[in-house]
Amino acid sequence: MAKKKNARKKTSKKSAKKPVRKASGKKTTRKKSASKKSGAKGARASGGSRTHAGGARSKRPTKKKSRAGAKRAGSKKAGAKKIIPGKMVYSFGRKTEGGASMKMLLGGKGANLADMTSIGLPVPPGFTITTEACAKYYKRGRKMPRGLMTEVSRGLEILEKESKKKFGDRKDPLLVSVRSGAAVSMPGMMDTILNLGLTDKAVEALAEKTGNRRFAFDAYRRLINMFGDVVMGLDHHLFEAAFDEIKAKFGAELDTQVPVEGLVELCERYKAVYEVQVGEAFPQNPRKQLELAVEAVFKSWNADRAISYRRIAGISGLDGTAVNVQAMVFGNMGQDCGTGVAFTRDPSTGKNEFYGEFLINAQGEDVVAGIRTPRPVIEMKKWDKKSHDQLMKIKSKLEKHYKDVQDIEFTIERGELFMLQTRSGKRTGQAAVKIACDMVREKLITEKEALLRIPAGDLTQLLLPSFDPGKKDLSQVLTKGLPASPGAAVGKAAFTADEAVERAHNGEKVILVRKETSPEDVDGMHSAAGILTSTGGMTSHAAVVARGWGKCCVAGAGEIAIDAANGVFRVEGRAFGRDDTISIDGSTGEVIAGEVPRIEPELSGDFAKIMKWADKHRTMGVRTNADAPKDAKRAREFGAEGIGLTRTEHMFFEGPRITAMRQMILADAVDAREAALAKLLPYQREDFIGIFEAMKGLPVTIRLLDPPLHEFLPHDEKSQAELASSMGVPAEKVRHRVAMLHELNPMLGHRGCRLAVTYPEILRMQVRAITEAAIDCLSRNVRAMPEIMVPLVGTRQELALLRGEAEAVIDEVKAEKGWKKKLDIKIGTMIEIPRAALTANEVAEVADFFSFGTNDLTQLTFGYSRDDVNTFLPDYLKRDILPVDPFQSLDQTGVGQLVEMGLERGRATNKGLKVGICGEHGGDPDSVKFCHRIGLDYVSCSPFRVPIARLAAAQAALLG
């Protein structure tokens, strides 16, 4: 709670002293101009974000995959660099020890800094402390690894030689930045410290050397502030209060109006604050500063927000962050200085257009934080053509080198361009598809590489509905912001991250409305249906994070005035509070009052091409879960090759059906149940005919009735009484039956095939409906391929018994209808009980097919009730007990064993056994890959996930 703070204007801080070898020696430095107030903590909070924003190409880069990714990305040159066991510090500059292939060890940022240096790009020199060093730090119980600081000293020596400056020198001190950088990019999660190396003595030398005393003391007071805040965990308000006093004393309203002597005094006050709070003086030994800063970065790896980010992004398998120590360069020394961020192609649409923003006389943070409105990078030409042209060359070189869209950062210090970062650019699903197809056309990559390049899960974004243009009431369009991340979100405004989390948890759809967002808002951003900010550009925190998640975001909608304290925002003279619904369009930037109806997407030509390529390469089938002809039809359009799961219980709820169903349940004897079931038969038959027709001869797996019977009866006394009177039975009878059917653990109760064992007449009715429907279709030359699936089987005997019952009914119906032609009805079972997997060799003897019901199998293997798991699952994810929600992505370690065992044992006794999966995991890319690996015949998932499954299956086949 103490960490929460209001959105504040951020200070610049990424400005860094240009290394001496390139320094012009001029004394012209200028005051930074943007911030009204300064606050190092605030700066850290979002300012630190940019250098780490975006970049995780895959959302779930476990160790294995990250390594694979690193290998693919490695250039020949960088690949030649060698990992030396035990070595904890790798330099880059004239002597470059690391390379692109060392992402796991050096982090993404460190590996690419070394790589860019190697291919001759202008990068300030420095060194990287390995992720292993961080891991050692935690293994030693949060103690610095032995020998680390010796290696750091050696790295520093090299850096000093190269920069011809000395750390803490009284003439020309070396200043460095200290930044985190994990193997997988984690936007804004890590702490950064700038201007390190300044001391009471060194600041004077810097003032002397740059001829800019104000710049030097401004840098010093920022260091003290940041160091106190980030390294020592002091309350940044203490520094702010001191600054306010100085401003009052010198009659300054803005930070920039404070005279040099004021900044000198401010440094003294800051040091006093530091000393009182920390209990010792601000360290005047730059090496001490460095050691503490490195440790602070190590610590930031396990800060709450870092853990939270990893959890949301599904990142696991990493042991720590690397630390990059790099000579400072400054983009804020004057009008010939500047800074910018850019994507080599448009990350939102995928268009091959250089896409970025820059600010003159500013720091990178100013671009990201949305404090000043940045200018499109194309306009750089007019300001500094040389740098612009150089940047365009670098852009092309990078795309050729990495064969992928790059997300870059650069700073121009007194006319000289420096590259501070490059990495794969995070992109939307749309962009991923377009870029992959374009790069194949450009012959940069192959078709197979293109398939592997697209995170399968991101295809969802292409399948999301958009607002119906015909139904968008233009009079309700309130304003237009930047189309920062596509999508069509509808919800009620929430004004803080906490509020968004809570209301979303209670089932509300909310739009998080913020002036700007910071890393501390990620939980709220994740909970919201969409994000709307009033400041910030296309590369602001909100935009980058939202794009990474594929979440709808409209950024920089400047006409909106937000009054978070009163829970209202105003635009066009209208006020919108917590109860007002708005719609935001992430593709147009429009903000619209009320709820705009949505329509299904048109699938683009590139999408179809990717799907075609995927189908060419995949070997595993993809089916869908669908209970109605409409869903079946849509899934077939999405490429489903059959239905893997038709649930029949939904078919009993409409109108007269539920009445007959209840009569059946309330019946005392078999014949009364049979009479009620006879009423249900025609409905069931029509249901199945509709689905067979929709699937046009593709196989349709129909699961027999699964839920416990009490789900069909009303549970409150009033409804029970109504039911009783409508059925002409005593109310007491209904009450009694409901009470009798009550179960303590319905999940483990009288359901699935257990119902068919005790009430075989239900199975008989359903099998009859299936058989009659099939014969009806076949007799009209409509192909029908029903597969009867018996749910919840735990023993061979259950299936053997019920198979016998079903076959008897099929024979009976055939005889009745005089059907002499072929009628192929397979009978199989869901494997969702651990025992069924354990004894699959036995079960398979009486099954034509298996379909893993991984939802229930996960419930039983973990002993988690899906309905109740939210009481502890959040804690489990937070404390890293589970890497990911096992109901979303298959637990390959545990549940996966049972799936593999079930498959192997089943095939051992029944070679022709067809085996699929129909849990929700069937549409999760990682789970689909697992299914391919172990050799399932098909996966089945909801219609919208069919394309994802097709792509993931292809990727799995390509990865082998």
Next chain:
Amino acid sequence: MAKKKNARKKTSKKSAKKPVRKASGKKTTRKKSASKKSGAKGARASGGSRTHAGGARSKRPTKKKSRAGAKRAGSKKAGAKKIIPGKMVYSFGRKTEGGASMKMLLGGKGANLADMTSIGLPVPPGFTITTEACAKYYKRGRKMPRGLMTEVSRGLEILEKESKKKFGDRKDPLLVSVRSGAAVSMPGMMDTILNLGLTDKAVEALAEKTGNRRFAFDAYRRLINMFGDVVMGLDHHLFEAAFDEIKAKFGAELDTQVPVEGLVELCERYKAVYEVQVGEAFPQNPRKQLELAVEAVFKSWNADRAISYRRIAGISGLDGTAVNVQAMVFGNMGQDCGTGVAFTRDPSTGKNEFYGEFLINAQGEDVVAGIRTPRPVIEMKKWDKKSHDQLMKIKSKLEKHYKDVQDIEFTIERGELFMLQTRSGKRTGQAAVKIACDMVREKLITEKEALLRIPAGDLTQLLLPSFDPGKKDLSQVLTKGLPASPGAAVGKAAFTADEAVERAHNGEKVILVRKETSPEDVDGMHSAAGILTSTGGMTSHAAVVARGWGKCCVAGAGEIAIDAANGVFRVEGRAFGRDDTISIDGSTGEVIAGEVPRIEPELSGDFAKIMKWADKHRTMGVRTNADAPKDAKRAREFGAEGIGLTRTEHMFFEGPRITAMRQMILADAVDAREAALAKLLPYQREDFIGIFEAMKGLPVTIRLLDPPLHEFLPHDEKSQAELASSMGVPAEKVRHRVAMLHELNPMLGHRGCRLAVTYPEILRMQVRAITEAAIDCLSRNVRAMPEIMVPLVGTRQELALLRGEAEAVIDEVKAEKGWKKKLDIKIGTMIEIPRAALTANEVAEVADFFSFGTNDLTQLTFGYSRDDVNTFLPDYLKRDILPVDPFQSLDQTGVGQLVEMGLERGRATNKGLKVGICGEHGGDPDSVKFCHRIGLDYVSCSPFRVPIARLAAAQAALLG
């Protein structure tokens, strides 16, 4: 329902014509004297029982074990006989093809008839149709196996040669009995047909030959009746009605008063009934009779009552019954005829006293059915010394031959003794222990054989409480019956089997009060706490079955007048209805009004000896599950070598504890929870001190809090309101908390270690209490060996995290107490989640021990809620989907795999891992044997089952 009938006087029917080679040719036959009414159906119902009563040495003889048993029982001589593949008929007599080793093939009865013949005992000749023939009958879809009747004809030829009679002969017809006999004895479950071979012609020949026309026609009318009833399934009332008409016509009150011409006419009427009902005439071809009778025996194998018996007795793995066809001998031809049943030792106490009963001029059924009161076998001496002495010699010979107590049947036809059956005698647990020890003393068997001889589960009977003699109010003793099966049962009278089943199902304790019992009553007998009959002796159906189960039974309490129709019995002028509680003492035969207090048993010297032998031979440890010092102490007395499971939740319910517990649950924040937990700490500490003291240095495994928190809160609104006011919080708050804690599937919810993850302060309090208690004990030189068991672990990370928390607390307490000496507190986990077993290699890395919680493991592996399973489990057992309730005996096929896997994988990464089991299966003999086989270190069970586990573990070790 149609099959249920009132208790009726039974007809004799086991009388059989003596084979001619031994026949004296005398014409003196007499009327049977006992029955007032005759009813073939009734006769079948209980009459058939005796020949099959008792005999199953183990209650759960799966195929494997039965084979092993058969092997052990085989004598050298019998063992020489050879099984000939495909042969379906084995003769015994002069040519004896079978032997004792062939029980699986010939059934117990058939194998022993052959064996007795082989060792020279007088057995009427015959042949046995194999169990394989019966299995083939079912495999062919209830069609007689090809070639069977040809083999039967050959068997018949041999029999005809030996008896010098011809089947269906018009001069001296051969009569046979046809009886079932499975590999495992199933009392009263199989149908029997006597006097087969009589036809219109043969009956005249028999009359001629025996000179007893009445006897011949009596035999004929019985055959028609039995054949119609058993083979053709006719309603026996039709025959009774015909008999009543004849009696009326001839002015006879009793059957025996009907003159010969009446019986002749009766035969005609019976044949008419048969023809009308069956649609064809009573078969005059004896071979046709035989074929139909054999098929009827085959069919009886799958009659409801047979299936039901096998289910209750846990018999599985058998494929069918054998059929014994044997020349008839008759015990009811006159005063020089008789019949009896006996045990070579007292089956109730085990005393080495010949124990049995006989009746003069009667059939075996008369002894069993309790129609006439039989005389002790010792009195035979006065009646027929020659036969008596011969019987005593046979008795000794049999015990030496079989090295076990034998249960025998004999018939004396005109002064000549015939053995009709021998088998191992069913005995009570007490008797089993005494007999085993005695036989070791007599050097009949070895110590190891003695251990293997006692069904471990039967030891329960020795540990059952008995009535406290000091508190038995003699004025309330109503009457004294026979002490038929030991035990002390208390309950309310139930008058029919159905009533007993239903009331027991509703949780009532009932005593089944019946005039006599029949095989159709077995369900009710099984449900009742005890059985009280007003007729019948120590070998009556009720007595034999009750002893087999170890259920308390008082038989033949003749003073009791039962009015079942009105639900009342009268004795001593007092009336007892369904609401009156009675106590019956199976050791004294006393029937007492009201509830007599019970006391714990004194364990006999023989019991101690068996336990000592068991401990010498077993290699697996035995611990107990105990939550209180009292239980712990008792279990130690029973031989427990430690506590395998102390549940801590019970400790939170008493007085002030539950208040503090509820405060903890209602608290909003950690510190309020900690404050409430601080109040619980002293109680917990005292609990543990008590248990450590009771266990005197043996290890004590303490499971941390397991159940979901809502179990500690009241669920009705009134109690919630009271709780709120007593705690000074708004009622709404309590209601809200209860609602929040509500779970749809609590079994799969927020419980076990999940509680400790979200509320680590609970774990901290418990670990503190354990540590403080241990230090307190150790400082007083009381050894304490606590083992902390974390429940419901599913992932390594859970245990790693909680282990860390626990170790921190232990260190903290040690520091606080300044404890420098050794303090050995192991930390391990229950393996009860399938995933934990699957990933045991990982979990074991952070565990000192595993304990399989097979109750929950069974729930999750099957997906059965123990609380709800009764909605379908009875159907599952009935339809043979499950061989046995998996909560009673471990499902070795499924759940067992996980146990084995968990053990192997756990030991693979942690060699020193101690592994036990603490589910209720720990006291089930079969499960204990499984645990030994796979290599567990110990089993843990409830105190009373400790001796069972010790013996079962020894048996497992001896069997290797």
